[in-house]
Amino acid sequence: MNSRMPKSEGSLLSPVPQVVSYGEEGFALSPVVWLVTGVDTPPAALLQVETSLYLAGVKEVEIRSTPPEGGTADTAMPVVIYMGKFPANQSISDALNLLGATPPEALNAEGYVLAAGSTDSGTHMIVLAGIDENGTFYAAQTFSQLIIKKHHFGWIPSVVVHDWPSMPVRGVIEGFYGPPWSHEERLNQLSFYSKHKMNAYVYAPKDDPYHREKWRTPYPQDKMEEIKQLVDAAKRNHITFTFAISPGNSITFSDDTEFQDLMNKAQAVWEIGVRSFALYLDDIDPALRFPRDKEKFGGDHNPPAAAQAFLLNRFNDEFIKTHPGAKPLITVPTEYYEEGTSPYREQFAALVQPDIIVQWTGIGVVAPSIRVKDAQFIHGIFQHPLLIWDNYPVNDFDRNRLFLAPLYGRDAELYKEDEIIGITANPMNEAEASKIPLYTMAEYMWNPSGYEPEASLQKSLLEFSGGREMKALRLFVESCYGSLLNNHKEPLSLQLEPLMDAFWELKEKGAFTAEAKELLHQFVELKNVPDQLHHLGNPNFLKETEPYLLKLSLYGAAGEAAVQLVLMEKEGDASQADIQRVILERLVEKLVSIPQKLSLSVMNLFINRVIGREALTEGTKADSPAPTIY
Structure with missing residues (x-):
């Protein structure tokens, strides 16, 4: 990363962008700013930019659909901001060329270019250009971080950012045992994830009775309304909301009535906007309990794997594939953390349809490390796309601890493995405290090569505290630091x-x-x-x-x-x-x-x-x- 900007002004971008180049100078934001948008400019990105400008002291934001033609001799040209997708939007591409910020030939999905500088004619210009809507949204977030106060005015550096996520799926799974988060906590969490460029949230609280114990029972109307609010909030924040059901403890895999109960549960949340689903089979006794299942699957090489594959494939065929717009089905197999292969894993891999995503915790329920060689080996067993369920900073296995240290022990090269599509972090029951380590996990997910645990923690504490009582907060975090991931460091x-x-x-x-x-x-x-x-x-x-x-x-x-x-x-x-x-x-x-x-x-x-x-x-x-x- 090339950074010629003073460190105090340019070091707090989070997550750390892939490529940043600072110029020698910047410019103040004018009292009136022209904001040129297109039909492809996401509303949330527009709101983010407008809010940031007003907080920086801009008096008026004039939204335009066409580029300005220029000022007059008597009127200074306001700062002009271009927002939208490229290369489809010609005015965006032209503005990037004027600033010498032509993007790479191909950016990853959700990538963006942010450029700020002055044209030869003296116009101060900012471009926030995404390869897609998420990319434009993330460009708006980075823009907000770049604005600083200088002589009582909002000021932005001369800069070019080429940025994209290393991992396609980056987010959090509310998958712990114990008291689930409140509705207000979940809404607050979604805003936090969005701010840190995470794009996934999996609703799977183990002690929500309608998720696991009473999976057949429809959600009461008030709870369904809360889920709808979460789905809507996730969409506004460019986050995929995944609705998970864990029926494995009690379902009869071959029973048509129970399968219909499962379909009805999924259909109810489909109708309120859910487009991503997970069927979880973790933490159950895999032995078949019901005569009908024993009769249907008992002769298989591995009856539990055959029964589970039957359910997953049937749901995939009869629900996911019959609902246009549904995302690939996600599952957790019963053997989700073991080190080697087994008859169950081999049969599960052979029978489960190849487009179904398999979640894996690494080797161990709480994996001290997750290495490239482990991912390659486990993918060789399952032969399915792997989504890492990272059991950090979760503390449901030891409710008398907090884990506040940054993320350690994950290979920087994991994202290069095609079989790894991303990470969902399993947080603590303590929602607010979880934000401290989740900040660092978001940085790792976006740009593992640029991730430095201690530097990331320092930025996390600065954001969490707003710059107040940093020393006291640091002392507290260091008193809740030791974990399997850092060899119980104190x-x-x-x-x-x-x-x-x-x-x-x-x-x-x-x-x-x-x-x-x-x-x-x-x-x-x-x-x-x-x-x-x-x-x-x-x-x-x-x-x-x-x-x-x-x-x-x-x-x-x-x-x-x-x-x-x-x-x-x-x-x-x-x-x-x-x-x-x-x-x-x-x-x-x-x-x-x-x-x-x-x-x-x-x-x-x-x-x-x-x-x-x-x-x-x-x-x-x-x-x-x-x-x-x-």
């Missing part, structure tokens, strides 16, 4: 451990005041994190994370009391030492009573050493129990 423990070591080493020498002050300073910062994060103005986030924040604050207070206890003992002040010991032991009792866990094991060791007994019972490592199912 940044705060790594930061505190050398200070603690120096504290103990110098204690023996009788001169450790400076080290004690530094350690106290660190503990006070931890103690104050909750109060500082209240300034973010995000009550939902505070509610979700309350016990974790409380525990972090208690750790800080306990650390402070522990240092004071050692200091008092060293000074021979037995009375004050006893007071600090009582304070510390009470704090330890509170800490032990909170089941939520943090990536801060060094604190347990430090407190234990101070009071001379097993202080905390939650263990000395922030490692998670091995998950079994999702």
